[in-house]
Amino acid sequence: MINLKFSDKKSYDVIVVGGGIIGCSVAYYLAKEKIKVLVLEKDTVGSHASSGAAGMLGIHSEHFINPSFRKACLQSRTLYASLSPVFKEQYGIDIEYEQSGIMMLACSEKEKKDFVRRYALDHEVQWHEPVQVKTMMPALKGDIKGGVFCPLDGQVSVGRVCASFYQGALAHGAEIKEHAEVTGFIRHKNRVTGVQAKNAQYQCAHIVLAAGPWTGLLSEKLGLHIPIQPVRGQILIFQMQKRFVTFPVFLGESGFYMVPKPDGYLYAGTTMEHVGFREKSTQKAIQKISKGVMTWFPGIGDLPFKGAWAGLRPGTPDGLPVIGPAKGIKGLWLAAGHFRRGILLAPYTGQQIARHLFGGKPHSDQ
Numbered sequence: 001m002i003n004l005k006f007s008d009k010k011s012y013d014v015i016v017v018g019g020g021i022i023g024c025s026v027a028y029y030l031a032k033e034k035i036k037v038l039v040l041e042k043d044t045v046g047s048h049a050s051s052g053a054a055g056m057l058g059i060h061s062e063h064f065i066n067p068s069f070r071k072a073c074l075q076s077r078t079l080y081a082s083l084s085p086v087f088k089e090q091y092g093i094d095i096e097y098e099q100s101g102i103m104m105l106a107c108s109e110k111e112k113k114d115f116v117r118r119y120a121l122d123h124e125v126q127w128h129e130p131v132q133v134k135t136m137m138p139a140l141k142g143d144i145k146g147g148v149f150c151p152l153d154g155q156v157s158v159g160r161v162c163a164s165f166y167q168g169a170l171a172h173g174a175e176i177k178e179h180a181e182v183t184g185f186i187r188h189k190n191r192v193t194g195v196q197a198k199n200a201q202y203q204c205a206h207i208v209l210a211a212g213p214w215t216g217l218l219s220e221k222l223g224l225h226i227p228i229q230p231v232r233g234q235i236l237i238f239q240m241q242k243r244f245v246t247f248p249v250f251l252g253e254s255g256f257y258m259v260p261k262p263d264g265y266l267y268a269g270t271t272m273e274h275v276g277f278r279e280k281s282t283q284k285a286i287q288k289i290s291k292g293v294m295t296w297f298p299g300i301g302d303l304p305f306k307g308a309w310a311g312l313r314p315g316t317p318d319g320l321p322v323i324g325p326a327k328g329i330k331g332l333w334l335a336a337g338h339f340r341r342g343i344l345l346a347p348y349t350g351q352q353i354a355r356h357l358f359g360g361k362p363h364s365d366q
Ligand SMILES: Cc1cc2nc3c(=O)[nH]c(=O)nc-3n(C[C@H](O)[C@H](O)[C@H](O)COP(=O)(O)OP(=O)(O)OC[C@H]3O[C@@H](n4cnc5c(N)ncnc54)[C@H](O)[C@@H]3O)c2cc1C
Pocket: 017, 018, 019, 020, 021, 022, 023, 040, 041, 042, 043, 044, 045, 046, 047, 048, 049, 050, 051, 052, 053, 054, 055, 056, 057, 058, 180, 181, 182, 183, 210, 211, 212, 213, 214, 215, 218, 232, 233, 234, 235, 269, 270, 310, 311, 312, 313, 314, 335, 336, 337, 338, 339, 340, 341, 342, 343, 344, 345
């Protein structure tokens, strides 16, 4: 490791900047490999997009950009199935992993045609006619054209996943500091050698930027241009008496969805807003989402409304995350830009970074 003259002599193999679900997963997989890790989080762990996202593990519910991305999503979904019992047993946390399936409704003839064409060769999904769809979802009203159901997709509870990675990282020896904003980087020639945080400097051999939508701003401090932009998404939360729907459902291409959570809440989303770093929910979105979901599920109007939540997705121009070494600066790694798939891809990302950073294969798949 590079030797530097710091007043604070603490040094680490890896410093992870950002304690969202991605940073916590990276820390977990690295610490499991006995790597000396420090996570620096400007606020509290899992307090931004990773606190209230819908938690869907949806492989089919959104367009696929390329086959290797699809493979990564499949791998990560599988990892969740094996992580769930490990987290329960080792840290006493139930991440509420459910392989409930996810339904995508065809709300028009055009959507029906598109879905049939798009999923023709996909063996994981099943086409359901309107009668079957309505039997599966009695709360659904109106002239639906059918639905694509993927029984292998599912969901988790996001806060619990974050807490598990966090606890797991600590248990394996990682250090995590909250309210520790990284304000700059220390470099020696063309290599990063440490970070400047609020009240301290830390030295390290590698830095992983996992700062979600803030990654672009941070990378500018290093003279890099990583085009990650915040895209606000909002969710409404209703209280269900019994499960209003029993699995997550997308309302065609409208952008609206509903996710029944095991704790009795029903999440209804969402919006895609380019409004900078403004993270608050708005009245306009509350009305838009309510109207959108009530078009097909009018009974939602009878459920008690419990509140609204907004988060910033880390968006990239091509919709793909940036996972791996940064070009041009030695020791710098990126794990960011997961956009609408950060929850799904968290285990995969942590595992990949651990695998590539030290050239080793993690000892186990959990
Ligand atoms: C409405 C909504 C619904 C969603 N639903 C799903 C879903 O169903 N399935 C799915 O897979 N994904 C979903 N997502 C996307 C998912 O939430 C994100 O992709 C994921 O949370 C990104 O995680 P992250 O750790 O990269 O970012 P974040 O959670 O934003 O974490 C980044 C962290 O870095 C910290 N940070 C920033 N700058 C600094 C600094 N200078 N120093 C120290 N720390 C810093 C921040 O404080 C933050 O805690 C949804 C998102 C939204 C908004």
